[in-house]
Amino acid sequence: MAVISDDDKIICRCEEVSLGTIKDIVHHFHCSSREVKLRTRAGMGYCGGRICRTIIEKVVQDINNEKVSNESQLSYRPPIRPVTFGQLGGSGNDDES
Amino acid sequence: MSDLLIIGAGPAGLSAAIAAAEKGLSVTVIDEFPKAGGRLLGQLHQEPNGEWWNGIQKGEQLSQRARQLGVTIQCEVSVYDISQSKNGWDVYTTKGEYKAEKLLLATGATESPIPVKGWTLPGVMTIGAAQIMGNVHRVKPGNSCIIIGANVLSMAIANELKLCGVNVKEIIIPKADITSNEAGNPEQVLSSLMRLTHLAPTPILRQLGKIGKLVHPKIAIKLFPRKGIRMFDIPLRLKNAALEIVGDRFATGVRTANIKANGEIDHTSEKVVDADFVCIAGGLTPLSELASIIGCSFKYIPELGGHVPVHNEQMQTNIPGLYVAGNITGIESAKVAMAQGRVAGLAIAADIMNDWEQMETSINKAIENVNITRDKALIQFHPGISDARKKFYQKSEVDLTQISKIKKREA
Numbered sequence: 001m002a003v004i005s006d007d008d009k010i011i012c013r014c015e016e017v018s019l020g021t022i023k024d025i026v027h028h029f030h031c032s033s034r035e036v037k038l039r040t041r042a043g044m045g046y047c048g049g050r051i052c053r054t055i056i057e058k059v060v061q062d063i064n065n066e067k068v069s070n071e072s073q074l075s076y077r078p079p080i081r082p083v084t085f086g087q088l089g090g091s092g093n094d095d096e097s
Numbered sequence: 098m099s100d101l102l103i104i105g106a107g108p109a110g111l112s113a114a115i116a117a118a119e120k121g122l123s124v125t126v127i128d129e130f131p132k133a134g135g136r137l138l139g140q141l142h143q144e145p146n147g148e149w150w151n152g153i154q155k156g157e158q159l160s161q162r163a164r165q166l167g168v169t170i171q172c173e174v175s176v177y178d179i180s181q182s183k184n185g186w187d188v189y190t191t192k193g194e195y196k197a198e199k200l201l202l203a204t205g206a207t208e209s210p211i212p213v214k215g216w217t218l219p220g221v222m223t224i225g226a227a228q229i230m231g232n233v234h235r236v237k238p239g240n241s242c243i244i245i246g247a248n249v250l251s252m253a254i255a256n257e258l259k260l261c262g263v264n265v266k267e268i269i270i271p272k273a274d275i276t277s278n279e280a281g282n283p284e285q286v287l288s289s290l291m292r293l294t295h296l297a298p299t300p301i302l303r304q305l306g307k308i309g310k311l312v313h314p315k316i317a318i319k320l321f322p323r324k325g326i327r328m329f330d331i332p333l334r335l336k337n338a339a340l341e342i343v344g345d346r347f348a349t350g351v352r353t354a355n356i357k358a359n360g361e362i363d364h365t366s367e368k369v370v371d372a373d374f375v376c377i378a379g380g381l382t383p384l385s386e387l388a389s390i391i392g393c394s395f396k397y398i399p400e401l402g403g404h405v406p407v408h409n410e411q412m413q414t415n416i417p418g419l420y421v422a423g424n425i426t427g428i429e430s431a432k433v434a435m436a437q438g439r440v441a442g443l444a445i446a447a448d449i450m451n452d453w454e455q456m457e458t459s460i461n462k463a464i465e466n467v468n469i470t471r472d473k474a475l476i477q478f479h480p481g482i483s484d485a486r487k488k489f490y491q492k493s494e495v496d497l498t499q500i501s502k503i504k505k506r507e508a
Contacts, residue, residue: 009214011276013217050207052212055210058275063275070404072395072404076390080176081176081191087177
């Protein structure tokens, strides 16, 4: 029976970045998770990396043979939840959604 | 402007609100979810003494008590940014700006994902999502399901799904790869299940705990039956791995295969098991994004579920006026979270009244209660919690209590 390859499985759902893409980038550029993010947009979608952040860090650490550090490379930046322009502007009651 | 703003209306946040309000503070609690109670809302299990722990009821009791004390609880409010002002904190939310002198983050935990191939199909959800659908919204996610990921959380929720009338076909583990790590290694999964205390909520877990004292996991996994052992009448199959979730437009099943004790796949045994929906259970990790944007220091502690904001036993972070309590400080049971919330509430009251000396006895008593609750906890999410906490607090550089005391003396 054929062995199923996992490289096409999606890691970042918002930006549709696959495991294979992330692996290729790390192998090719010997880079950090932050660089993976900037090169592939993984973790930069609508959800702000809430789902895939830890997976990206883990894959990069594994390939680079690094230990988990105390401070994350993939920093959180406000707004940490999706907000409308109305909410950002302070009106707080726009019903545009 | 409140004395205290609490983000998160779960067991920790509500308990902190009660403790602080009892000391006369004006307290506001906000939460993203439509209902107060946090993780309590999903919990329904039988304790060893036969009594049922009904989380929804517990949550209602806590929010009722808080409201009686004049606490304002507002739901469906999401915080997207926080900044420090001269007098305290400005908190920006989807329902406008909140101001408070002290801030407590009781944001709880979030689920760790395991990206199984096919996990983006509709009908695939985290085990926590299935729990919320069943226990909170009273919606049965489907008639049959398969759970990928064998851990304390998935086993507890498997039973809840069964109580909802779902046919939980089996609990299996994810295929071992770079994204699943220990969760995909049968020996390591069994070993972590075997370290569960004798107090564990099901007879099977208690038995595994006993066996764990006598037999090494390496041998135990060899003896572990391929067809699994039954727990709440649900097969727990640690020698079966999920290779991919299948389905055209939505999930219809899981392609599984037998695996050896080390995780190696026997491809000749591949088959598809049908199910209406598929749950992925990767465990919990502290939800600390707000602590991060405020600029807290973090420490990576695997026993506590990942990265936790640096804090001391009084629940103070390294940022003055910012406190944490509950699962944001490490994954533990709701009872521990409630005990921690009380410590935070009392410490914040002492901070605001600038009277650590008078409050010292009650704060220390509350801290002692956290330790007792932890030792008696029904579900130990990780066997090393107590030791990891002790080491962490000994090394903790946060000693604002002392700073406050010195300030007071100078004044």
